[in-house]
Amino acid sequence: MKFKVKDVDITTGGTLVAILNKKDALMLDLHTGDRLRITRGGKSAVAVLDIAESVKAVKRGYIGLMEEVLEKIGTKQGSVVSIALEEKPKSLALIKNKLDGRKLSAEDMDVIIQDIVNNKLTSVEITYFVAAGYTRGLDMDETVALTRAMINTGKILKVDCYPIVDKHCIGGVAGNRTTMVVVPILVAAGYCVPKTSSRSITSPAGTADTMEVLCDVNLDIDRIKKVVDKVGGCMVWGGAVNLAPADDKIITVEHPLSVDAEGQLLASIMAKKGSVSATHILIDIPVGRGAKISRIDRAKHLKKQFLKIGEKLKMKIKVVITDGSQPIGNGIGPALEARDVLWVLGNYPGAPQDLRHKSLLLASEIMRAYPLSGRKARHGYRYAKELLDSGKAWDAMMRIIDAQGARVKDPAKIKLGSSRFDFKALRDGKVEHIDNVSVSRIARVAGAPFDKGAGIYLRCHVGNRVKKGDKLFTVYAENRQKLAYARDYLKQYDGVIIG
Amino acid sequence: MKFKVKDVDITTGGTLVAILNKKDALMLDLHTGDRLRITRGGKSAVAVLDIAESVKAVKRGYIGLMEEVLEKIGTKQGSVVSIALEEKPKSLALIKNKLDGRKLSAEDMDVIIQDIVNNKLTSVEITYFVAAGYTRGLDMDETVALTRAMINTGKILKVDCYPIVDKHCIGGVAGNRTTMVVVPILVAAGYCVPKTSSRSITSPAGTADTMEVLCDVNLDIDRIKKVVDKVGGCMVWGGAVNLAPADDKIITVEHPLSVDAEGQLLASIMAKKGSVSATHILIDIPVGRGAKISRIDRAKHLKKQFLKIGEKLKMKIKVVITDGSQPIGNGIGPALEARDVLWVLGNYPGAPQDLRHKSLLLASEIMRAYPLSGRKARHGYRYAKELLDSGKAWDAMMRIIDAQGARVKDPAKIKLGSSRFDFKALRDGKVEHIDNVSVSRIARVAGAPFDKGAGIYLRCHVGNRVKKGDKLFTVYAENRQKLAYARDYLKQYDGVIIG
Numbered sequence: 001m002k003f004k005v006k007d008v009d010i011t012t013g014g015t016l017v018a019i020l021n022k023k024d025a026l027m028l029d030l031h032t033g034d035r036l037r038i039t040r041g042g043k044s045a046v047a048v049l050d051i052a053e054s055v056k057a058v059k060r061g062y063i064g065l066m067e068e069v070l071e072k073i074g075t076k077q078g079s080v081v082s083i084a085l086e087e088k089p090k091s092l093a094l095i096k097n098k099l100d101g102r103k104l105s106a107e108d109m110d111v112i113i114q115d116i117v118n119n120k121l122t123s124v125e126i127t128y129f130v131a132a133g134y135t136r137g138l139d140m141d142e143t144v145a146l147t148r149a150m151i152n153t154g155k156i157l158k159v160d161c162y163p164i165v166d167k168h169c170i171g172g173v174a175g176n177r178t179t180m181v182v183v184p185i186l187v188a189a190g191y192c193v194p195k196t197s198s199r200s201i202t203s204p205a206g207t208a209d210t211m212e213v214l215c216d217v218n219l220d221i222d223r224i225k226k227v228v229d230k231v232g233g234c235m236v237w238g239g240a241v242n243l244a245p246a247d248d249k250i251i252t253v254e255h256p257l258s259v260d261a262e263g264q265l266l267a268s269i270m271a272k273k274g275s276v277s278a279t280h281i282l283i284d285i286p287v288g289r290g291a292k293i294s295r296i297d298r299a300k301h302l303k304k305q306f307l308k309i310g311e312k313l314k315m316k317i318k319v320v321i322t323d324g325s326q327p328i329g330n331g332i333g334p335a336l337e338a339r340d341v342l343w344v345l346g347n348y349p350g351a352p353q354d355l356r357h358k359s360l361l362l363a364s365e366i367m368r369a370y371p372l373s374g375r376k377a378r379h380g381y382r383y384a385k386e387l388l389d390s391g392k393a394w395d396a397m398m399r400i401i402d403a404q405g406a407r408v409k410d411p412a413k414i415k416l417g418s419s420r421f422d423f424k425a426l427r428d429g430k431v432e433h434i435d436n437v438s439v440s441r442i443a444r445v446a447g448a449p450f451d452k453g454a455g456i457y458l459r460c461h462v463g464n465r466v467k468k469g470d471k472l473f474t475v476y477a478e479n480r481q482k483l484a485y486a487r488d489y490l491k492q493y494d495g496v497i498i499g
Numbered sequence: 500m501k502f503k504v505k506d507v508d509i510t511t512g513g514t515l516v517a518i519l520n521k522k523d524a525l526m527l528d529l530h531t532g533d534r535l536r537i538t539r540g541g542k543s544a545v546a547v548l549d550i551a552e553s554v555k556a557v558k559r560g561y562i563g564l565m566e567e568v569l570e571k572i573g574t575k576q577g578s579v580v581s582i583a584l585e586e587k588p589k590s591l592a593l594i595k596n597k598l599d600g601r602k603l604s605a606e607d608m609d610v611i612i613q614d615i616v617n618n619k620l621t622s623v624e625i626t627y628f629v630a631a632g633y634t635r636g637l638d639m640d641e642t643v644a645l646t647r648a649m650i651n652t653g654k655i656l657k658v659d660c661y662p663i664v665d666k667h668c669i670g671g672v673a674g675n676r677t678t679m680v681v682v683p684i685l686v687a688a689g690y691c692v693p694k695t696s697s698r699s700i701t702s703p704a705g706t707a708d709t710m711e712v713l714c715d716v717n718l719d720i721d722r723i724k725k726v727v728d729k730v731g732g733c734m735v736w737g738g739a740v741n742l743a744p745a746d747d748k749i750i751t752v753e754h755p756l757s758v759d760a761e762g763q764l765l766a767s768i769m770a771k772k773g774s775v776s777a778t779h780i781l782i783d784i785p786v787g788r789g790a791k792i793s794r795i796d797r798a799k800h801l802k803k804q805f806l807k808i809g810e811k812l813k814m815k816i817k818v819v820i821t822d823g824s825q826p827i828g829n830g831i832g833p834a835l836e837a838r839d840v841l842w843v844l845g846n847y848p849g850a851p852q853d854l855r856h857k858s859l860l861l862a863s864e865i866m867r868a869y870p871l872s873g874r875k876a877r878h879g880y881r882y883a884k885e886l887l888d889s890g891k892a893w894d895a896m897m898r899i900i901d902a903q904g905a906r907v908k909d910p911a912k913i914k915l916g917s918s919r920f921d922f923k924a925l926r927d928g929k930v931e932h933i934d935n936v937s938v939s940r941i942a943r944v945a946g947a948p949f950d951k952g953a954g955i956y957l958r959c960h961v962g963n964r965v966k967k968g969d970k971l972f973t974v975y976a977e978n979r980q981k982l983a984y985a986r987d988y989l990k991q992y993d994g995v996i997i998g
Contacts, residue, residue: 008507027949029701029940033755057566067556088755096756099634124626128756131630135598202528256532256587257595257627441528450526
């Protein structure tokens with residue numbers, strides 16, 4: 001069957017799509033979601049059918065093609081292409097099996113994840129996979145299979161050292177940039193730490209966003225390897241390396257309903273660790289009001305699951321449950337957090353002690369759990385403190401920053417948003433709660449993480465006594481309009497509860 | 500926040516969509532599926548956010564809007580609009596509840612179905628609703644609530660008569676155009692039968708497609724009422740009337756995985772009946788190899804469910820389980836089936852006896868189950884036969900056809916496809932099976948239902964002895980190219996199994 005091409009001038013970046021008029025589709029017995037092979041000359045591409053209700057979109061006799069398809073078959077507006085029905089991906093039958101409550105084998109999981117990574121499934125089809133995993137649950141075998149499938153469909157970093165240490169925080173706590181303190185301490189101690197991090201998804205800053213204030217984080221896999229081989233560690237953006245790419249596509253369809261299937265959470269985290277060939281891992285589960293995990297029993301259950309999956313994947317895992325009831329550090333937003341980190345590493349007077357303490361704790365947990373032979377790793381906390389106080393951790397950080405292409409190394413030179421205002425206490429009292437969700441939201445409204453200098457700098461902590469008019473926090477923005485947005489938002493929610 | 504409009508030149512006919520560049524979305528803390536209010540001057544519209552990965556689709560500072568949105572806010576390419584984040588529809592939290600295994604109340608179901616009908620949910624979100632109903636199951640209360648919600652969000656036909664009779668066939672059997680024989684018999688007997696039917700979805704002809712050969716079927720609700728008031732019955736396309744419109748949107752997302760949730764099937768059928776205010780209903784469940792229901796135990800279970808839901812909805816329901824193992828009638832395709840129907844109603848010599856017999860049976864079941872007072876309804880089959888043999892059913896059909904705007908009333912004048920060929924037996928033997936799926940597929944490849952004259956005319960039935968070279972069936976197409984497609988298809992599958 002021949003159709004004239006209409007260039008629909010859109011790139012989805014995902015599944016290839018072809019649009020037919022409803023009457024043409026009916027005539028050809030074609031339905032939304034059917035796969036069509038579109039051929040012109042010797043070139044062809046497979047696209048998913050979407051059906052246009054109106055002739056305005058695609059007239060009869062025409063086929064609407066996105067730019068990716070046009071490029072793939074080397075054609076343009078007005079050309080004639082032929083179409084033929086293709087078999088649907090096998091993965092659909094497997095997803096249906098899971099939806100029906102049947103267990104997926106490791107091979108099944110491979111097929112599904114390969115199709116997701118190769119953009120062969122539509123968002124509706126991926127949604128069925130997510131919904132099936134959520135309602136039927138993934139057992140440990142399936143979770144392990146999903147993890148392995150996600151690792152194997154992405155790039156894998158291989159560095160020549162052992163152990164390869166990694167850490168992960170379940171998240172939800174504002175500030176909390178411990179990774180950027182822990183990694184330098186570990187590197188100073190002689191550990192190999194090829195750390196990849198995410199950018200912010202719903203928070204005002206991810207570790208990658210914050211590290212980017214100081215140096216480049218968009219390193220390809222060869223450069224990461226060079227950096228780690230040279231200085232023993234790195235802190236880069238995982239998204240630049242195509243590690244476990246299935247994960248992002250799954251997260252996109254989870255978002256509308258905030259579906260948080262445990263199996264998928266475990267697999268998502270462990271796949272990122274497996275992708276950097278990590279052998280020894282610390283998982284930090286902050287618990288508290290406003291954090292991602294609010295209840296201790298859920299944290300304990302999750303801990304067990306991490307230990308189980310670690311065993312199956314033959315990765316050493318240590319899990320710590322920490323206090324996630326308020327922000328850690330004073331800065332919230334990439335530049336403000338980067339400054340906190342450098343202040344801690346450089347033992348500056350303004351350094352936030354909570355961030356310093358938590359980082360020392362996590363570093364010492366790793367050193368205690370995974371001692372390097374011949375090092376005095378037994379005195380974890382004391383040794384970590386020694387590495388920090390002596391400036392060795394600072395030096396390690398500077399080596400990492402230099403290796404990744406330094407931007408700023410002096411905390412005084414970090415550029416903060418020039419539009420600022422202080423949010424003050426409306427009455428006397430004691431700070432009873434600082435809400436992670438609210439302060440994160442304000443920082444985002446002010447421009448973080450995209451505007452690096454935007455965010456919040458906390459001037460109080462839970463337990464502090466404050467008087468009416470005392471500064472509770474300062475909002476930073478890169479322009480006045482965004483500062484005004486934050487001001488508006490603060491009329492409703494300020495995040496600091498004074499009892 | 501202000502954006503310049505890019506007209507993306509696409510109409511989806513469903514949810515309103517707005518596209519932002521990935522960096523703009525990140526900066527504004529916006530995610531795929533978020534709702535945006537887009538305002539220009541005094542006009543505004545709410546659209547669902549989609550995020551473009553590449554600048555090719557939507558550059559920074561621009562917002563890609565579909566034509567429906569542009570029309571709604573009265574703007575065009577290059578204009579400046581402002582956007583603001585809107586709350587997500589409440590229905591999402593309810594769908595999440597169902598996904599978590601909690602029961603939906605009647606009010607919950609109303610909210611969800613209203614949002615689906617009003618295009619407020621994306622296909623991903625509707626998929627979660629379908630997946631939740633499928634994996635968690637809808638109990639009878641939920642199924643009833645879904646049915647009522649679907650009825651109430653569409654138009655409702657009200658005619659002044661009682662009982663209001665309707666029939667429904669679960670489908671999957673080729674030919675089987677019993678409705679078009681049963682309705683005239685019932686109308687001749689004095690029943691009120693406001694029959695709405697679907698067009699074909701996966702078959703070569705729906706009742707609406709077939710009736711359209713003889714007269715208009717695209718009647719609006721006022722005209723349907725006039726027809727029924729005048730002649731006691733009608734046979735029209737339900738799709739023209741917006742009856743239970745939620746159903747179509749649900750079916751679209753069920754299709755990719757062929758998800759057939761029982762609750763949704765029951766609700767879908769009963770909603771169409773409720774939308775025409777039917778009080779007395781016959782459900783025909785054909786069972787057999789190649790039919791939609793292949794196993795008798797499933798048919799019996801479904802029968803029970805229909806009886807239960809009928810009780811809850813206070814609608815009388817009679818269920819018959821019939822033989823669905825082979826096509827009924829000889830014609831498959833709109834014109835060929837319409838000719839079969841008129842032949843049966845007019846007692847023509849070529850009338851297919853299986854179609855005549857099954858129609859008499861169904862009509863008599865209805866008359867026996869729902870006797871009209873003062874009529875000799877007790878002798879159902881005999882009375883039905885009398886109405887048919889006497890020409891009273893034919894007369895009723897002619898009145899209906901005239902009332903709906905007659906096209907053809909003489910079966911000899913029905914236009915069949917001019918390109919034809921006979922498919923002949925390759926060897927001697929007995930016809931052991933005629934496969935519904937295969938013959939339907941051939942008829943569709945030949946052009947049915949879009950090409951009314953296309954299809955298949957069967958020249959043998961199961962049990963017939965045939966000799967090599969005997970005609971098994973004739974394929975009709977409206978042009979030679981499509982006939983060639985059918986010929987190609989027949990090289991692989993012919994649908995007639997000779998033992």
